[in-house]
Structures are given as structure tokens and as C-alpha cells.
Amino acid sequence: MAAEPRRAPIMTLQQLVAKYESVAGGFGIAVPLSAFGLSKAETEQLLTDYDEDYHISRYFDFTEADGEKYHIDGVPATHLAIDAEIRNIL
Numbered sequence: 001m002a003a004e005p006r007r008a009p010i011m012t013l014q015q016l017v018a019k020y021e022s023v024a025g026g027f028g029i030a031v032p033l034s035a036f037g038l039s040k041a042e043t044e045q046l047l048t049d050y051d052e053d054y055h056i057s058r059y060f061d062f063t064e065a066d067g068e069k070y071h072i073d074g075v076p077a078t079h080l081a082i083d084a085e086i087r088n089i090l
Contacts, residue, residue, distance in 0.1 A: 010038060010046045013056060014090055020082050027084035032067045033077065040070060047080070048073045059086035 011019070016036070021027070023035045033043050051057045051073045062077035069076050 009049060010042050011036075013050065016046070016050070017082060017086060017090060020080070024081075027086075028081055030061070030063055030065070030079035030081040032079055033070045033072075034068050040068070044070050044072060047077075055089060056086075059083040059089075 019036055020031065024031045033047070036043055036046075038046065047060075047062075047070070051060060051062075059082055061081040061083070062072055062075065063079045063081070064076050065078050067078040069078055071077075
């Protein structure tokens with residue numbers, strides 16, 4: 001049985017990082033996952049897909065605080081901070 005083809009992401013990594021920078025005002029600042037302007041299901045799918053890629057996920061820091069809870073790769077999270085070093089892979 002052939003594997004299902006990967007679908008295109010809802011938002012490219014470059015778009016996600018640009019959106020993050022515009023909301024956070026800089027790298028390393030935790031922003032609510034709701035700030036990305038996607039539905040809960042879209043946010044969970046997009047960030048789970050990126051979190052499953054080691055070369056990307058090492059720059060992501062998910063935290064759980066006050067706010068709407070999402071499940072990213074099965075782990076509850078409310079906020080995301082992105083390390084500035086992610087620019088090395090864009």
C-alpha cells in the first residue's frame with residue numbers, strides 16, 4: 001500500500017515565522033497560538049507537522065500558560081516562542 005502524499009502546509013515555514021515576528025515583535029517571545037489567525041484544528045495540524053520535523057522543532061518552544069489550549073503532537077500548549085536561529089534554515 002502506497003503512503004499518502006503529504007499535503008501542502010496551510011502556511012509555509014517562512015510565512016509562519018513572519019507572522020510570529022509581526023505578532024511577537026522579535027524572537028524568543030512567547031505568543032498565544034491563537035495569534036496565528038488559524039482555526040484550532042488548522043493550528044494544531046500545522047504546528048504538529050512542523051514539530052515532527054527535528055530540523056524545525058528544535059527552534060520551537062511550546063509552553064502552557066493561561067489561554068486556549070491546543071494539542072501539538074499530542075502535548076498541550078498555549079504559547080509558542082521561536083528561536084532567532086531558525087533564520088538559518090529559511
